[in-house]
Amino acid sequence: MYRTHTCGELRVKDVNMTVTLAGWVQTVRKFGAITFVDLRDRYGITQLLFGEDLQAELDANPLGREFVIQVEGFIQERSNKNLNIPTGEIEIQVHKFAILNKSAVPPFTITDETDGGDDLRMKYRYLDLRRNAVKKNLELRYAVSRSTRNYLHEQGFMDIETPFLIKSTPEGARDFVVPSRMNPGQFYALPQSPQTFKQLLMVSGYDRYYQIVKCFRDEDLRADRQPEFTQIDCEMSFVEQEDILNMFEGLVKRIFKDVKNIDYHEKVERMTWEDAMWNYGNDKPDIRYGMKICNIKKPSSVYVNKTDNAALVTGADFKVFDDAETVLAIAVPGCSEYTRKQTDELTEWVKRPQIGMRGLVFIKCNADGTYKSSVDKFYSEERLKAIAEVTNASSGDLILILAGAEERTRKATSELRLEMGKRLGFRKDNEFKLLWVLDFPLFEYDEEGNRWVARHHPFTSPKPSDIQTMINNNPVIEDAAKYLEHPYANIKANAYDMVLNGNEIGGGSIRIYQRELQEKMFAALGMSEEEALHKFGFLLGAFEYGAPPHGGLAFGFDRLCAILGGSESIRDFIAFPKNNSGRDVMLDAPSTIDDKQFDELQIKLDLKA
Amino acid sequence: MYRTHTCGELRVKDVNMTVTLAGWVQTVRKFGAITFVDLRDRYGITQLLFGEDLQAELDANPLGREFVIQVEGFIQERSNKNLNIPTGEIEIQVHKFAILNKSAVPPFTITDETDGGDDLRMKYRYLDLRRNAVKKNLELRYAVSRSTRNYLHEQGFMDIETPFLIKSTPEGARDFVVPSRMNPGQFYALPQSPQTFKQLLMVSGYDRYYQIVKCFRDEDLRADRQPEFTQIDCEMSFVEQEDILNMFEGLVKRIFKDVKNIDYHEKVERMTWEDAMWNYGNDKPDIRYGMKICNIKKPSSVYVNKTDNAALVTGADFKVFDDAETVLAIAVPGCSEYTRKQTDELTEWVKRPQIGMRGLVFIKCNADGTYKSSVDKFYSEERLKAIAEVTNASSGDLILILAGAEERTRKATSELRLEMGKRLGFRKDNEFKLLWVLDFPLFEYDEEGNRWVARHHPFTSPKPSDIQTMINNNPVIEDAAKYLEHPYANIKANAYDMVLNGNEIGGGSIRIYQRELQEKMFAALGMSEEEALHKFGFLLGAFEYGAPPHGGLAFGFDRLCAILGGSESIRDFIAFPKNNSGRDVMLDAPSTIDDKQFDELQIKLDLKA
Known part of the structure; x- marks a missing residue:
């Protein structure tokens, strides 16, 4: 057995117990014939005292920063207590020790305020992850996921896994694709979201679905985007917008309580998209x-x-x-x-x-x-x-x-x-203010194509009062300069975003669930009947066999964690993030593949000059 | 509000309450001037009674199988009780109803013993998922995942997400690859398992890691394999084999209790690989x-x-x-x-x-x-x-x-x-017998290449007593016919498989954590120093900075669920499975991509005749 206890659990009440600990050497301090070592593991730091009897052995086997060691000794009360840490009242008087693994000198210090730059820390991410600041972020992330799962379970949601190797869709110019060896010339796509699958699950009668799931988008990366990101993805049947808003402000309040110990009792404010734009100039106002x-x-x-x-x-x-x-x-x-x-x-x-x-x-x-x-x-x-x-x-x-x-x-x-x-x-980082932004426009005008695009996605339903406007008007924009006068410009969607401190943390909508209306929507977006069938035939088909009214939303899990952690960067809350070029610097990925792989996949490079 | 109650919750004690229900029409039975409808949702079936007053409306708006309807009515005690279902003592006397969505006649019956063949059910998977038999499987799957998460949480494990867009490795000829638009000519690979990442997390000090995670393998599919599958992936630091066996037989026993209400108190049997082969002829004996x-x-x-x-x-x-x-x-x-x-x-x-x-x-x-x-x-x-x-x-x-x-x-x-x-x-499906198979050979002989390959994977440590044998002997096999006489043939690994009823449900090992030994292992597998550095430089690097002793295992989540559900097929326990050609028949994926995508990815097809 490598250890009887962790480095975070021993207290004054344990004095005189003989224990075995294992962990990393944080610091070594020599005072004459005595050596103090701070031993660190995930759970804390415990001070070790190597007495005079061990100095010769220590000299022969010197301990360095980040060495992994195992020690046996008994617990004694410290004369010089450190009340800043929970174990600070005791120390281990070491009887014997063993070096389990040595360490080269780390390229940067494993401390809260490290001397390592971004690039170095990305390359040695496994060392950066040792820093307390990063560990706290990942612990918070786990706490958020755990709180989410518990709440949704209590509310009757089922975690159902949806596939990762799916079909490329137009949602969708930014699909990552995956060549299929068994089906040469054909490609899977990685999902930008499980949107259509969760809707199919509603058609299947699963009623309340959720998943904490990786999604993929091959877009030019801005400072705070990642090609792979995580969503809390949810869908419910037989609901109206009000049911969804209540359910998911409940979720966020629960997370506040579980993770930050904040009682968020007040009603979550609501604001129309138009008022948000009018009063704050954007659709995710910070209303603190x-x-x-x-x-x-x-x-x-x-x-x-x-x-x-x-x-x-x-x-x-x-x-x-x-x-x-x-x-x-x-x-x-x-x-x-x-x-x-x-x-x-x-x-x-x-x-x-x-x-x-x-x-x-x-x-x-x-x-x-x-x-x-x-x-x-x-x-x-x-x-x-x-x-x-x-x-x-x-x-x-x-x-x-x-x-x-x-x-x-x-x-x-x-x-x-x-x-x-x-x-x-x-x-303030520690003040949290939630807001629902409602009544988004259903369509956005795409100047380049002189056509309408779905602001949220093509599965979002119009407000019931606007359905006739959508059905009865031709989507064609005769005069691009006057697109705002087209009736489509004023159609509102049954869509909602949740905003926290000026950040969109989640968004969703009540979905279309009738085949005719969905077809009309595809047509409004300029999709031919053939194209719609090719791309979404399975969904249109599903709507023919008794699709229930349904709606849902998805939270950006990385961002939610970042905001709760008081950070502006999602990268700090991802164990192995990619840089702005979509590269994993530690792995050196992406990388070339070998001829055999090209040969089996029956593809080749077609590099531009 | 679409409903006040679900179709599974009303009982005799609720008689005379006025309720609103919504769901799917399971059956319609007409008796003279009265119509009975069984209304189904995820939670159950409730009988509706449409009296004489509603027959004209029903005639004008006839209900068909799988129609989605909403009804308001009051609960009354049934004269003709059905004690086979929890709601069988009551029925709803309907006051008014609305058809929320119609349904075409389903291509097969939505019943336990359906008349639909495999292909048809795969194509209309969203209808197949409505069948009680399939729903029970997905519910069991969710229960297993929930039980797993609860146990591992209580044991101090942290759920940490690892990346999906990684580097192609030789573990490995069967990597799915993903061309990178931002890095033309380069490819990510989808992980066959998070193996190296969980080891890095141990180097980072996370101590106890787990994840329920999708993995990918582009191999020729046998009847019961899927190109994407799910693992319960775990790793622990400062552990010996004994610690791991105890921890994870605890997990499986907990799952038995939570999911099947089985108290599995007995000690899990253990058997060496050699004894398993000798006494049962395979390495996953059914010891029932x-x-x-x-x-x-x-x-x-x-x-x-x-x-x-x-x-x-x-x-x-x-x-x-x-x-x-x-x-x-x-x-x-x-x-x-x-x-x-x-x-x-x-x-x-x-x-x-x-x-x-x-x-x-x-x-x-x-x-x-x-x-x-x-x-x-x-x-x-x-x-x-x-x-x-x-x-x-x-x-x-x-x-x-x-x-x-x-x-x-x-x-x-x-x-x-x-x-x-x-x-x-x-x-018997309902009798469960666990077994640990231990002391697997470290190497397997690869006839084609006349070389050693790792039986488990290249990160598995040899038994301590065999380390010198590995280090001191040249891996080269002089005489292929006598490979069994090579000292490597007898080296045993610190590896273990968990077997349930004759199926391997999980496996793992104590890992190598010293750079020198890992290098020796790569060399034993015929990897050049350069190749090892190119492919696993990050891991070898990590081992230089204080890697702790560690080990872990992974359970095949799909198979575990199938066995617990008494089925031979993992496909029955996956919401949207692929067929034997790796196709999603419902989506019609994989499929072709368009010229713009080829252009942006800077690849082209190279199809063989």
């Missing part, structure tokens, strides 16, 4: 703080039911506002005393290419009730005051105004709001 | 019954320490036994009165190509103490009696004897033993 966007001048083509305050800023000879498609403002609390240097810095910030604005207008709402702006020569104090009123600015606030084309300006204002929220400490 | 093989004439080259009884059969002018490499016998209890027709049938059975023997010798141990054999002209009754003694045959038994080349004869005798066990009712 206010600072809502004021649409001073709204674009003429969208938000038809919303109020316009353009009169406040136009007609004052300020060409920027006169010409802008939209003018958006936020009132930043308590920042009216920003210096010139500070406002200049903010102006530079919005001019960065990632934000892409040409400038920033500000109005200081001074504590004494006066107003001071960067556009004083165009606007009287009275007009500034009126603007302050519609932006809900209080005295002491700093109003920041951006103007320009609708999409870019809205995005920029949203980014600016998030940036100011961060700078002012409104976005 | 005896009928052990008697090695009358043992081959000269193997089993050097075992007793030989050749003198009993040789030198009697019976050329078959004289010339045979081996002569093996089993005593079949109570079959001494087999007729000529019965023994002839057995002879034909062993002559089938799958068994491949040229004939069968039998000895009847008659109840009156006399002996009668098919080789009476060669053997005196005295000699027959002596043979009966060494085979442990009792009066009333039938001794069956096969003779020929070692491997084929042993395999045939093993099959014959299993067949007789089945015929005599010794192999």
